[in-house]
Amino acid sequence: KAGVTQTPRYLIKTRGQQVTLSCSPISGHRSVSWYQQTPGQGLQFLFEYFSETQRNKGNFPGRFSGRQFSNSRSEMNVSTLELGDSALYLCASSFLGKQFFGPGTRLTVL
Amino acid sequence: AQSVTQLGSHVSVSEGALVLLRCNYSSSVPPYLFWYVQYPNQGLQLLLKYTSAATLVKGINGFEAEFKKSETSFHLTKPSAHMSDAAEYFCAVTFDRGSQGNLIFGKGTKLSVKP
Numbered sequence: 001k002a003g004v005t006q007t008p009r010y011l012i013k014t015r016g017q018q019v020t021l022s023c024s025p026i027s028g029h030r031s032v033s034w035y036q037q038t039p040g041q042g043l044q045f046l047f048e049y050f051s052e053t054q055r056n057k058g059n060f061p062g063r064f065s066g067r068q069f070s071n072s073r074s075e076m077n078v079s080t081l082e083l084g085d086s087a088l089y090l091c092a093s094s095f096l097g098k099q100f101f102g103p104g105t106r107l108t109v110l
Numbered sequence: 111a112q113s114v115t116q117l118g119s120h121v122s123v124s125e126g127a128l129v130l131l132r133c134n135y136s137s138s139v140p141p142y143l144f145w146y147v148q149y150p151n152q153g154l155q156l157l158l159k160y161t162s163a164a165t166l167v168k169g170i171n172g173f174e175a176e177f178k179k180s181e182t183s184f185h186l187t188k189p190s191a192h193m194s195d196a197a198e199y200f201c202a203v204t205f206d207r208g209s210q211g212n213l214i215f216g217k218g219t220k221l222s223v224k225p
Contacts, residue, residue: 004153033211043200043215056212090153094211097142097161101153 002026004093004102012108018079021105025072025093031055032074033099034066037088046089049074081109112137114203116216124224129173129188131219133201136182141203143184144213145175148198157199160184171195196223 005024013019025032033056034046045058049068066076072093078085086109092099117132135141142161146154158169165177175186184201198220202213 031211033213035213035215042217043202043213045212045214048211050211056206058212092154092211098156098159099144099211099213100156101146103151103153 004091004100006089006091006102006105008105009103010106010108012110013081014110015081015083017081018077019081019107020075020077021089021091021107023074023076023091023093023102025074025091026095026100029093029095029100030072031094032068032072033092033094034074034076035090035092036060037090037104038086043090046076078107083109085109112141112203112205112214114201114214114216116199116201116219118219119217120220120222122222122224123191125193126190129186129191129195129221131186131199131201131221133175133184133186133216134182135184135201135203137203137205139205140177140179141205143175143177144202144204145169145173145184145186146200146202146215147171148200148218150197154200157186191221191223193223193225196221 007022031050033048037043048056052068063079068074088104090104092101114135145157158167168174198218201216
């Protein structure tokens with residue numbers, strides 16, 4: 001089976017712009033979670049989707065949003081980008097309580 | 111608040127030596143516990159998971175972890191370190207027995223292996 005794929009792998013944006021990141025889970029996995037990884041804050045949970053519904057949400061401002069499609073693919077959107085949004089964004093798909101992570105999207109905000 | 115603490119942001123061992131990475135959680139309810147490894151410029155790979163079936167959990171690459179409720183600990187060990195074990199290791203917990211999709215991660219421990 002192919003692993004979790006994330007596109008794009010690298011992204012450079014400027015402050016105030018918005019960005020959309022994409023995640024394709026492992027075939028058959030219906031749960032997708034998103035995490036932000038920064039040197040200062042470490043790995044922080046953003047949100048989790050299951051069957052197109054947001055099941056859990058972390059402590060992030062409303063500028064961070066996500067959605068899941070009927071084929072379980074997920075997107076996350078960050079609006080009005082700030083310098084502090086520069087991070088590695090990781091997506092994970094879950095099956096039987098185990099999360100499998102993608103390689104991440106490295107977002108740089110200038 | 112529920113949290114997980116990894117003691118030691120950097121650990122250095124010699125090749126062939128014992129690897130011990132420490133993880134403690136704070137909760138009155140035993141959570142599900144995980145150890146992940148991250149190699150440079152890669153995502154996280156699951157090493158092992160504790161789900162209350164057995165206190166000693168064996169994972170991939172020769173790693174294992176022991177759940178000790180009295181100490182609220184879940185330390186990761188490997189009897190003999192290899193150069194290829196050099197990476198960053200994350201302990202994670204979830205108290206959501208329903209979804210298990212929202213993990214709380216420790217700050218990570220970078221493991222260096224000296225030849």
